[in-house]
Amino acid sequence: MGLLAGCGARVSDDAGSGVGGGTCVDTSGSTVKIGFLNSRSGTMAISENTVYNALKLAADQINSSGGVLGKQLTVLAEDGASEPTVFAEKAEKLIRADCVAAVFGGWTSSSRKAMLPVFESTNALLFYPVQYEGLESSKNIFYTGATTNQQIVPALDYLKEKGAKSLFLVGSDYVFPQTANKIIKAYAKANGIEVKGEEYAPLGHTDFSTIVSKVKAADADAVFNTLNGDSNVAFFKEYKNAGLTAEAMPVLSVSIAEEEVGGIGVGNIVGQPVAWNYYQTIDSPQNKKFVADFKAAYGPAKVTSDPMEAAYTSLYLWKGMVEKAKSFAVPDVQKAAGGVGFEAPEGTVTVNGDNHHIAKTALIGKIGPDGLIYTDWTSGKPIEPDPYLKSYPWAAGLSG
Amino acid sequence: MEILLSQLFNGLSGGSILLLAALGLALTFGQMGVINMAHGEFIMAGAYTAYVVQGVLGDAGLSLLVSLPAAFVVGGLLGLALEALLLRRMYHRPLDTLLVTFGVSLVLQQLARDVFGTAGVDVAAPGWLSGPVEVLGFAFPKTRLFILAIAVAAVVVLSVLLAFTPLGRRIRATVQNRALAETSGISTRRTDRTTFFVGSGLAGVAGVALTLMGSISANLGTAYIVDAFLVVVVGGIGQIKGAVIAAFVLGVAQSWIEYSTTASIAKVVVLALIVVFLQVRPQGIFVVRTRSLA
Numbered sequence: 001m002g003l004l005a006g007c008g009a010r011v012s013d014d015a016g017s018g019v020g021g022g023t024c025v026d027t028s029g030s031t032v033k034i035g036f037l038n039s040r041s042g043t044m045a046i047s048e049n050t051v052y053n054a055l056k057l058a059a060d061q062i063n064s065s066g067g068v069l070g071k072q073l074t075v076l077a078e079d080g081a082s083e084p085t086v087f088a089e090k091a092e093k094l095i096r097a098d099c100v101a102a103v104f105g106g107w108t109s110s111s112r113k114a115m116l117p118v119f120e121s122t123n124a125l126l127f128y129p130v131q132y133e134g135l136e137s138s139k140n141i142f143y144t145g146a147t148t149n150q151q152i153v154p155a156l157d158y159l160k161e162k163g164a165k166s167l168f169l170v171g172s173d174y175v176f177p178q179t180a181n182k183i184i185k186a187y188a189k190a191n192g193i194e195v196k197g198e199e200y201a202p203l204g205h206t207d208f209s210t211i212v213s214k215v216k217a218a219d220a221d222a223v224f225n226t227l228n229g230d231s232n233v234a235f236f237k238e239y240k241n242a243g244l245t246a247e248a249m250p251v252l253s254v255s256i257a258e259e260e261v262g263g264i265g266v267g268n269i270v271g272q273p274v275a276w277n278y279y280q281t282i283d284s285p286q287n288k289k290f291v292a293d294f295k296a297a298y299g300p301a302k303v304t305s306d307p308m309e310a311a312y313t314s315l316y317l318w319k320g321m322v323e324k325a326k327s328f329a330v331p332d333v334q335k336a337a338g339g340v341g342f343e344a345p346e347g348t349v350t351v352n353g354d355n356h357h358i359a360k361t362a363l364i365g366k367i368g369p370d371g372l373i374y375t376d377w378t379s380g381k382p383i384e385p386d387p388y389l390k391s392y393p394w395a396a397g398l399s400g
Numbered sequence: 401m402e403i404l405l406s407q408l409f410n411g412l413s414g415g416s417i418l419l420l421a422a423l424g425l426a427l428t429f430g431q432m433g434v435i436n437m438a439h440g441e442f443i444m445a446g447a448y449t450a451y452v453v454q455g456v457l458g459d460a461g462l463s464l465l466v467s468l469p470a471a472f473v474v475g476g477l478l479g480l481a482l483e484a485l486l487l488r489r490m491y492h493r494p495l496d497t498l499l500v501t502f503g504v505s506l507v508l509q510q511l512a513r514d515v516f517g518t519a520g521v522d523v524a525a526p527g528w529l530s531g532p533v534e535v536l537g538f539a540f541p542k543t544r545l546f547i548l549a550i551a552v553a554a555v556v557v558l559s560v561l562l563a564f565t566p567l568g569r570r571i572r573a574t575v576q577n578r579a580l581a582e583t584s585g586i587s588t589r590r591t592d593r594t595t596f597f598v599g600s601g602l603a604g605v606a607g608v609a610l611t612l613m614g615s616i617s618a619n620l621g622t623a624y625i626v627d628a629f630l631v632v633v634v635g636g637i638g639q640i641k642g643a644v645i646a647a648f649v650l651g652v653a654q655s656w657i658e659y660s661t662t663a664s665i666a667k668v669v670v671l672a673l674i675v676v677f678l679q680v681r682p683q684g685i686f687v688v689r690t691r692s693l694a
Contacts, residue, residue, distance in 0.1 A: 043619070045518055046518040046519055046520075046617075049518065173663075173664050199662065199663070200662055200663065200664060201663045201664075202663060202664050202667060204623055205663055206613065206614045206615075206623055207414050207417070207613075207654075209410040209413060209414060209541075209544070209655065210407065210410055210655050210658040210659055210663070211658075211663065213403075213406055213407070213410060213659070214659070217403070230520060230614065230615040230617065230619075230623075232615075233520060233522070233614050233615035234613055234614035234615065237525075237543075237612070237613060237614060238541065238613070240530065240531075241525075241529075241530065241531065241532065241541035241542065241543050241544070242532055242539070242541055243531050243532040243539055243541075259519060260519075260520075262519065262520075262521070262522065263519055263520025263521060263522055263615055263616075263617070264520075264522060264615075265522030265523075265524060266522075267524055268522075
């Protein structure tokens with residue numbers, strides 16, 4: 001599983017101390033190789049194909065505007081096949097055999113945890129585009145999705161601001177929801193919010209009658225939802241059919257984006273709040289261009305979502321780092337990373353040189369009748385990443 | 401007490417979903433000795449039929465009513481094709497049918513992905529099925545009552561078909577003694593085909609019911625196939641009444657245990673209980689030698 005393999009790996013100062021043999025990157029010609037590693041098959045393909053498309057779009061754009069340091073990007077794409085072990089193998093192949101300058105991809109935390117030792121032992125770079133449970137940072141990974149203090153904590157602030165005095169937690173039975181709920185319970189305790197119940201369903205669970213009965217009986221002010229995948233559909237259908245509404249008891253979700261709304265059925269989820277850092281509806285010139293380019297490349301019916309935007313942004317951030325370092329060498333890029341920024345579709349993002357996450361603005365959106373998400377609340381300015389929640393007194397003891 | 405009753409209803413409703421998924425399987429597995437791993441994909445085909453019908457008709461209420469017979473035919477035709485092309489060559493070789501139909505199930509899943517895309521799709525429930533209804537002071541989701549009604553109707557129709565119609569007599573005769581049935585002038589080939597059509601058609605109907613509950617995607621069938629086999633095995637192979645009892649007992653047990661524990665623990669406990677039960681009674685609740693088939 002490799003779930004524990006990366007725990008406790010923190011950014012250290014020995015960047016460039018010459019570890020590993022990941023230095024076969026060839027920059028002598030007019031091109032440079034980069035690797036995309038996404039699940040093109042298996043259960044995660046639904047989500048990760050959209051990330052691949054976003055990465056491909058960014059690579060094509062960068063190439064047509066002159067490349068990176070004057071070199072055209074050659075993309076080598078590998079299929080992680082929704083298996084953490086395959087992710088680790090393919091990452092090793094991309095780094096050691098193909099000699100790519102950086103790898104972009106991964107989605108599940110287990111895929112990231114499986115790849116982490118590979119990137120650390122070869123001193124190579126991974127750009128990871130999905131919000132995750134935090135409590136990690138590695139000098140070999142750049143995290144361009146949200147960590148908990150940029151998504152879950154603002155979501156709790158939002159619920160508190162709206163007057164929620166009690167919560168019910170519903171999640172899938174694996175690492176992300178369990179860790180997220182630990183954080184939520186610590187926050188609730190410090191803020192006088194009562195947690196009226198906590199229920200986990202196995203991944204792929206489809207009968208939510210009992211869980212919805214418990215939610216209904218508990219009558220909390222809001223539900224915090226960390227369910228993943230298909231379970232969301234069964235949960236929201238049951239929720240609506242039990243007569244519960246977004247007005248009476250809102251369900252705040254952290255893993256439902258524009259892509260998923262269609263499958264759940266807009267009518268079952270309209271008005272419910274979700275927490276992310278990007279929505280397709282963001283009104284900025286950068287986002288309008290991103291959405292238009294994406295639709296032009298992949299069809300007018302396609303929607304853009306937070307992980308897609310974070311993947312797109314990650315390629316431009318790498319470009320920024322390389323150009324600042326004037327070198328493709330990993331130690332140089334790591335040194336140059338701090339402070340590199342990009343006018344991303346979500347707004348201005350900046351790389352934190354200490355923990356390799358990026359500053360992101362938190363947005364709470366509500367799902368509209370057209371299936372798109374509209375911003376209802378914003379943190380107003382980018383929130384500095386704090387993967388170990390060190391600046392939150394109530395979170396002391398969580399990172400262990 | 402209130403909780404007990406409401407969980408009883410949740411259990412019956414969960415049981416009715418299990419039953420719908422398992423009913424056709426009880427017919428094809430039980431009565432014909434075919435282990436049809438593609439049964440789950442016939443369920444998926446029924447669900448996608450509902451999606452297509454709704455896309456064409458638009459109106460959610462009308463499309464639901466049209467979908468039920470349409471999905472029966474789609475599931476039935478898929479079953480007929482499977483029987484005619486592959487299974488008829490391997491009756492009495494149950495393990496071979498398992499492998500072949502597993503392959504077919506993978507092919508059908510990929511086909512669904514290619515046709516309908518990898519993202520899930522949604523079938524909207526009609527207005528008259530949305531929200532809860534008050535029964536004896538409790539609020540029950542209307543969709544679940546509707547599914548319960550479909551399950552009851554399917555069992556009644558199937559029982560009547562087996563007990564009172566010429567086709568039912570032919571099916572029962574073929575199951576009890578194929579050679580004798582054949583010498584009595586019954587075309588067992590035709591009976592096999594019809595049985596498979598009906599059994600697979602029921603899977604299609606189950607698919608339409610499931611669109612009211614959860615997501616429609618290529619792997620919809622895999623979520624139900626194992627539970628459906630459990631119902632058939634626990635009920636006693638070939639026993640419609642066994643399947644009915646097993647489905648509702650498993651559904652109620654799951655919901656009651658889940659209420660006092662968690663969904664994951666309830667699944668484990670129910671599976672453990674099944675293992676213990678099959679140790680005591682390996683032939684299931686009912687045995688095939690009791691001559692009644694319905």
